[in-house]
Amino acid sequence: MPQFLLYLFAKIKKIILHFKKQKKMKEIMTVYYMEAKSARVGGRKVAWITSGGPVEPLIAMDVIPVYPENHGAMIGASKMGTDLCERAESMGYSTDLCSYARSDIACATVNGGPIGGLPRPDMLVCCNNICGTVLKWYEIQARYFNVPLFILDTPFCHEGFTEEARRYVRRQLDEYIVFLEKACGRKMDHDRMKEVGRLSLEGQRLWQAVLDTTTHSPAPMSAFDAFYHLALIVTLRGTRDVIDYYTQLLEKMKDRVAKGIGAVPNEKYRLLWDNIPIWHRTRWLSQKFASHDACLVADTYTSAWCGTMKYIDENRFFDSMAEAYTRIYLNIGVDEMARTVLGMVDKYRVDGIVMHSNRSCKPYSFGQYDIQKIVERERGIPSLIIEADMVDERSFSESQVATRIDAFMEMIKQRKGV
Amino acid sequence: MITAGIDIGSITSKAAVLADGKLLGTRVIFTGYNSEVAGRRVFEELLEELRLDPSALRKIISTGYGRNSVTFVNKSMTEIICHGAGAHYLNPGVRSIMDIGGQDSKVIVIDEKGKVKNFSMNDKCAAGTGRFLEVMARALEVDLDGFGTLSLKAGSPSKISSLCTVFAESEVISLISKGERRENIIAGIHESIAARVAAMANRVGIVPPVVMTGGVAKNIGVVKAMEKKLGVSINVSPYAQVNGAIGAAVLAMGIK
Numbered sequence: 001m002p003q004f005l006l007y008l009f010a011k012i013k014k015i016i017l018h019f020k021k022q023k024k025m026k027e028i029m030t031v032y033y034m035e036a037k038s039a040r041v042g043g044r045k046v047a048w049i050t051s052g053g054p055v056e057p058l059i060a061m062d063v064i065p066v067y068p069e070n071h072g073a074m075i076g077a078s079k080m081g082t083d084l085c086e087r088a089e090s091m092g093y094s095t096d097l098c099s100y101a102r103s104d105i106a107c108a109t110v111n112g113g114p115i116g117g118l119p120r121p122d123m124l125v126c127c128n129n130i131c132g133t134v135l136k137w138y139e140i141q142a143r144y145f146n147v148p149l150f151i152l153d154t155p156f157c158h159e160g161f162t163e164e165a166r167r168y169v170r171r172q173l174d175e176y177i178v179f180l181e182k183a184c185g186r187k188m189d190h191d192r193m194k195e196v197g198r199l200s201l202e203g204q205r206l207w208q209a210v211l212d213t214t215t216h217s218p219a220p221m222s223a224f225d226a227f228y229h230l231a232l233i234v235t236l237r238g239t240r241d242v243i244d245y246y247t248q249l250l251e252k253m254k255d256r257v258a259k260g261i262g263a264v265p266n267e268k269y270r271l272l273w274d275n276i277p278i279w280h281r282t283r284w285l286s287q288k289f290a291s292h293d294a295c296l297v298a299d300t301y302t303s304a305w306c307g308t309m310k311y312i313d314e315n316r317f318f319d320s321m322a323e324a325y326t327r328i329y330l331n332i333g334v335d336e337m338a339r340t341v342l343g344m345v346d347k348y349r350v351d352g353i354v355m356h357s358n359r360s361c362k363p364y365s366f367g368q369y370d371i372q373k374i375v376e377r378e379r380g381i382p383s384l385i386i387e388a389d390m391v392d393e394r395s396f397s398e399s400q401v402a403t404r405i406d407a408f409m410e411m412i413k414q415r416k417g418v
Numbered sequence: 419m420i421t422a423g424i425d426i427g428s429i430t431s432k433a434a435v436l437a438d439g440k441l442l443g444t445r446v447i448f449t450g451y452n453s454e455v456a457g458r459r460v461f462e463e464l465l466e467e468l469r470l471d472p473s474a475l476r477k478i479i480s481t482g483y484g485r486n487s488v489t490f491v492n493k494s495m496t497e498i499i500c501h502g503a504g505a506h507y508l509n510p511g512v513r514s515i516m517d518i519g520g521q522d523s524k525v526i527v528i529d530e531k532g533k534v535k536n537f538s539m540n541d542k543c544a545a546g547t548g549r550f551l552e553v554m555a556r557a558l559e560v561d562l563d564g565f566g567t568l569s570l571k572a573g574s575p576s577k578i579s580s581l582c583t584v585f586a587e588s589e590v591i592s593l594i595s596k597g598e599r600r601e602n603i604i605a606g607i608h609e610s611i612a613a614r615v616a617a618m619a620n621r622v623g624i625v626p627p628v629v630m631t632g633g634v635a636k637n638i639g640v641v642k643a644m645e646k647k648l649g650v651s652i653n654v655s656p657y658a659q660v661n662g663a664i665g666a667a668v669l670a671m672g673i674k
């Protein structure tokens with residue numbers, strides 16, 4: 001290794017060690033992206049993986065997982081989405097394509113965005129449990145970077161889960177390991193895999209516990225806070241960092257509950273959020289709802305990363321991944337989605353639901369009208385549909401959304417007799 | 419107690435004044451460029467007409483798109499709540515309201531007290547709104563006021579399949595150039611709006627009796643097309659256009 005690279009590596013390592021002592025989100029994410037960006041210097045490999053993909057084997061193989069979708073969220077939050085989407089469109093991609101895909105594909109060619117692009121991948125791991133878009137998206141990137149691609153095909157679960165599906169996905173998990181061993185040039189350490197599985201499950205439990213603190217009223221945090229704290233369970237699931245971070249966060253939230261501190265100072269109405277956040281408008285939305293004394297106390301999005309714990313067998317983590325990764329929220333039928341939503345309505349005692357009908361994410365937005373009807377019928381609570389896009393600001397009209405939210409809140413106030 | 423409601427829409431601004439819950443008068447003007455000025459003007463003009471002194475009015479609610487730009491009111495509320503209150507005031511039996519305004523269309527279901535049970539609004543698109551009609555009127559070179567009566571003379575309504583206002587306009591233009599009768603095209607335009615709004619109505623679960631409000635309610639063609647599409651009869655009150663303003667004035671009575 002050339003001298004200056006060694007020097008650089010030592011320097012980066014020092015900064016990383018300094019940051020690692022801190023347990024702040026920003027620092028952890030900075031370290032994470034620095035490590036990923038300097039992976040090659042440190043002799044480590046980088047894999048790009050879909051947000052719903054099984055990350056634990058990567059962690060066990062010491063591969064750094066990188067999430068284009070998380071990157072997409074960062075692009076959206078820093079309001080750089082429209083530019084990148086337009087760029088993708090001038091490359092020939094349709095405006096109907098998911099804006100995460102559009103921004104990622106465009107970003108790879110210019111190294112733009114808030115962190116100057118993602119680190120180059122050594123391999124790609126695509127799991128289609130979230131949508132079909134990722135298949136083509138990852139194929140495009142595999143061609144662009146000329147790296148191997150592993151596809152985990154998880155059959156859609158219209159109802160329940162079949163033995164055939166289990167066998168089918170389980171067999172692919174073995175192929176996944178073979179793929180990783182080949183890409184990394186070494187064998188999987190199965191004890192390490194077990195340990196990562198244990199940490200992953202513990203992380204998920206903690207994340208769920210954090211989210212559950214909002215069953216208290218006033219809720220110590222809102223869905224907008226959850227959108228922020230979510231990053232770790234997505235990106236670093238299976239590592240110690242996640243556990244340390246959420247342990248601290250849980251303490252903090254419990255403390256707020258004990259002191260009766262709410263995320264919204266004067267919480268009067270409790271709402272449930274559905275779909276991916278409108279990343280470029282989170283602050284505006286959070287203030288808008290707060291101005292009505294309404295707190296979005298829970299959401300179907302951030303809870304998706306701990307939503308399949310019931311299918312995980314602690315002692316047979318690797319085997320049970322087949323079911324846990326197949327039965328995620330976006331890979332189940334509308335009836336089961338509605339049951340999940342009803343469960344959350346009861347658990348968090350909400351007065352209404354706010355649904356983001358997301359121009360980008362079809363699998364998430366499809367079925368919302370049905371779910372809306374089911375919830376109205378079963379629980380008699382109203383829901384509002386907001387049309388927007390998580391990243392592409394061109395699909396958002398502030399005054400129209402404001403009127404809908406105001407009207408919705410006035411209606412809820414009337415219903416609650418205020 | 420004298421109360422007032424001011425409804426600033428994207429095309430017209432409306433005002434209504436009530437005295438102890440009795441309707442004293444209403445007024446409609448074009449909103450124009452400055453909605454704050456429009457709000458003040460429509461209010462002042464109405465007061466002048468009613469020979470009322472502004473100081474007699476302490477309870478005013480604004481509504482509509484420009485509701486937040488009217489500064490001299492006590493409170494602003496959305497059109498949804500105001501239309502619910504207005505329709506209930508004019509006819510307490512009403513359970514559903516269809517309102518087609520300049521850039522919005524909405525369907526509201528209310529309870530026996532006039533409180534909103536549910537509502538649905540168009541997505542961010544001009545299809546199914548008053549603006550859609552305006553664009554079509556321009557393309558057809560027909561005065562919008564004549565639209566309703568003209569369409570009743572249609573033999574068979576043309577099919578306008580595009581939802582997009584711009585594409586629908588070019589559909590209309592190509593129908594014109596094909597020599598299609600104007601009445602048929604207009605009837606087709608009305609059916610297209612009715613289809614959009616009917617979909618919303620079905621989504622919220624419309625309950626009769628139904629009343630139609632908003633400026634477009636004055637267009638008999640749209641009302642007929644809507645009745646056909648939904649299979650229910652639709653009432654149009656003479657106060658259709660000022661329903662929101664009346665509702666705002668009704669709600670203003672509740673201001674403490």
Ligand code: SF4
Pocket residue numbers: 069098099100101130131132133134276360361362363364
């Ligand atoms: S379509 Fe939805 S699930 Fe698929 S990549 Fe885009 S945001 Fe994710």
